[in-house]
Amino acid sequence: MSTRYSFRPLRFDAGGYVSMIALDTSNGTLVVAGDIQGFSRSEDYGDHWRIVNRGLYPDFWHRVACVAWSATETNTVYACVGDASTTSDSGFLVSTDGGKTWTLRSSTVHFAGNHAASPLPTNHPRSTGNLLAQGGGFIYAATYSEGVFRSNDNGATWTNIGFSGGTHYGRSIVIDPNDSNTLYVALYNENVWKCTNAAAGSPSWTQLTTAPAIVEEMRFVETTIYAACGSSGIYRTTDGGTTWDSLNGSFIDTTQSMWQAVDGYVSGSNHIVFFGCDNGITPGSDGARSIVKVSIDNVGSIGYTDVSSTTANVDLTIPPEGRSWWYGTATSFKDWLSGSSFFTPGYILIDPANTNRMWVAGSQGIFRSTDGGTHWRMAVNGMPLSGSGAFAFDPGDGQHLLVTTTDWTVLDITDGIANDASSTTFNPRLTNSKRRLILVCTDSTHRFICTIKSNVGGGCTPCGADAGQACPLRQTVLGVSLFARTVYRNKTSQQFVGLCRRNRNRTAWGG
Template structure:
């Protein structure tokens, strides 16, 4: 044993000696090796950054930018870029940096950065670095309401400021009054209203304006629209509504007349309507109806040469004249038509023109009435073309010229003997409602259009372009967000049809499909499994209900016609609502109405049923029910049970299926009496059988107040939740299961309200206008709520309490119609921490 130990130690010592000798040999050799001279390292190319476009963006969405500069380099293999430069905002690396050329890079500023002004730095692959200070501004988008329109919509009239022709006013049905102070370059809403009729200016101060509409919308501003005051009610209409047509005295300050008449088909009763007069800016009023045998007025005007001479027109066609400022009126004639407007040409012979009230259908040749004495009238036909847009809406006069608004617009330079079209048929317009001509440059003309907002011509009407930036006046009828892609959103509008935004509503694209007719239920659906698929019911060539679907986000469409059930053979069918199943891929349900007379469908009284598709909308099967139900407005699916489905109807209450739609039964909602309108139904995202509904019971009142209900057992029993006024939709957010706590959103008296305790209590959401439609989507890091709104007044409670009685905020407190967006981080993503692997930290 001892001998073996000595042998082992000897081997170890010899090995160590050999190793030391080898190391010495290597070291000696190293002393004698001569190294070749190394090549000089390549010169570092230093880039410069000269600009960024755009140079700002909100932090609730990714923003694509273009970086301009010089000496941007990339490692290439042929034409293939192996390594592109990197770019940073502050110390945050930008995403998707692409080398375009030595002077151009593209990149993405990712959402979630803190608001502020950032330096942008570019680093070439060789390490060369260049920066531009204050290059990009990140604005606050998370947690605040933002909007990018869409812009345009239904403009009723356009008027120029009497002292500054670069200040332009446009009034829109449902959205109110807008102003542009840069000749239509940008618009801002200054007064929310539903039905504008006139905007007139005081004779002495143009800061004093009167805005008239229906009986609840007669306003005056003394500060150019910063604030507005509601004028006293002229009279109390027994049936609740009348229309006001304001006319400011052309020479006397503070003198204002108001013609009044029927409203929304509600006639004025004996003793109501007529002419009202005020000489103290509308604070006090007296009637001036002596001699008016018809008090249902539609217009009141001054003679251009003598303001004591005035003319009124009535809906029934009567023309009255006064020569003493309205103290006494005399009937001059009765035109055999209902009337819309009356004018006296301020130029030439001061002839009178009367505009007949013409319906949208059937199409007719547009015509006017012309008179030299208000007694005899000549019919003037403008064109032999048949127009479906309601004839002529207004006239605008210039020396030797008459511009008639209606259809594509008409122009006459010979006193109305002949007319020519103004806007070419190739220009997409819905129907011109008014013209305004710049008095300082007659080549500049504005047109208000019933679909396309405001158009402008700078060459005397030869060419036209839309000028709608900020003119948020579209009628939004549905909003749908793509599940998992919260920046992909669709909006359905009456004027433009379906639009899509890939930027969270900051920019919009028309998709070229449009569903006419009155608004129905939720008619736009996105596929929860294939985000590029979208469904939209547009009219087809056949009589059956029709759905269009797109597999490429609306770029192209496929038409599918459903078979009408035998019960309705020979009838016409049309969809009223559609929804995609969130648990079963490819399954959709749709509500459809059937009618013989189109008016039944327009009024919502047609019989309805439900269809189902299990192949992404390629084919459809009619499910029933056996007995027809009321119009389907909304469809909701249980969060856990794929066969449990709810249908909200327009008068028939709530319906439920427990077998995937094969059979349906009506679900009584506590003691609510029929007919019951269920405008919205939504299911809880985590709790099976839990469902919320908003209801109106028309058995209680012709104008019922809404009620909010919740059921924990699929509708077998119900609990009424806290009363919330003016609700028109209902939403749970975040819209993904497994992310409690959840928040309920719905419309309320102040605009939008939310509840964080399952509807027991509610609080207003600041900065949001009144909603018509609510939608939401989430990508697992943030939730985005979309709100489709007709616009309106938005002020804080503190602002409202500081205002005097009947004072209404104007600029900066009014939002236009359109789609509003609110982005919020999900609870487990409160801090944005991008994972970045990089070799440089500026």
């Protein structure tokens, strides 16, 4: 007699690094883009998410640089995906069912949804965000390194309309809301370029040399462009790019912080603009103070509000489905808005239909506010932390499970299958392991993690096996012979990194 088993997810909710959020204002559906985990979708403004990666067959299609709802195709979402160094696996994806399934529409345009390569910053800010602009029957794309492209058939075919050669790195592109022929594109270390005949056969471009050299993100609010400008701070132009005004004053830090996110709206005669950075919004401030609200009236008076100044601004009473470990009081757990020092807000989105509703996405998933940024709560329920490479149960404790992920982390689950909506003991732990973690193994006394590093070249160390071969790695610790045996899959080479050990009482990891 056969036994039937049932399965349910352990729900490693987290969000990982979220590159961008796109909102369908007609029905409240959100689609978000991750740096390695593909797409998630929400139908209730971010209260609950589900993974929507059907059709993402190549690994690099999970590395998403931009996502945007179509201005011309009903219930259709566009996405820019790929890896900086692998143009053959990047391109322009489309979902015609509101973000549920995906297909490749074109491989002509290339993007980098994860880390970039020199001369760009290799970590943050990334080449993600507003890389698509739509208007006048065209889609315009600011690609990773190949300039600006244009499509007149909803992304099926593309034509380069400026900055070819592979050395012009797109960071942001916007279209004038009052003139679909006018484009502004920020290219890394090239200021901003303006085009006033974008629909022409051969569009012409003018470099706006008075803009900061590095502009990471731009947004239109009425006829004003607001820009997050890396280490230069925050700027605006009210005259089509002829002059650029610094909004830094004495409040905005430009000594240690990297400004990379912006969105805004009109409130009466005022512009309300939110900017995001890492390392602290004011000189000398805690790095978790990462979001500032800037109010500018019609005579140019500027007011600043730090909306991430205290942990009281974050609602601790509604963790994702009862997972109270998200709000651990230890400093190492507070890498989030108003927490410690590592939340990097890569993208800000304000609902134009309800400007009290807004989201901040970045290195620790998504935070949501429903009162214009006064209070926040996490919005990652159901989002994936990362892909899982391997797992092993503790032979001495049936509730103890170790799981590797593809993004730097080993999860140490101490309540086994009891991890559900009422669980409060699911504890993530970060080891000193790096890159892709292939095998987890245990014995009756210690817990061992064998780690493999991918894409490093030079064959496998120490056994020297070539790609495509099985690699037996043997280590002996405390008289126990441990093997890591993995068959390479779609990797040119892998490298043995090491063996980590954790003692029985789970207090610490060691080499």
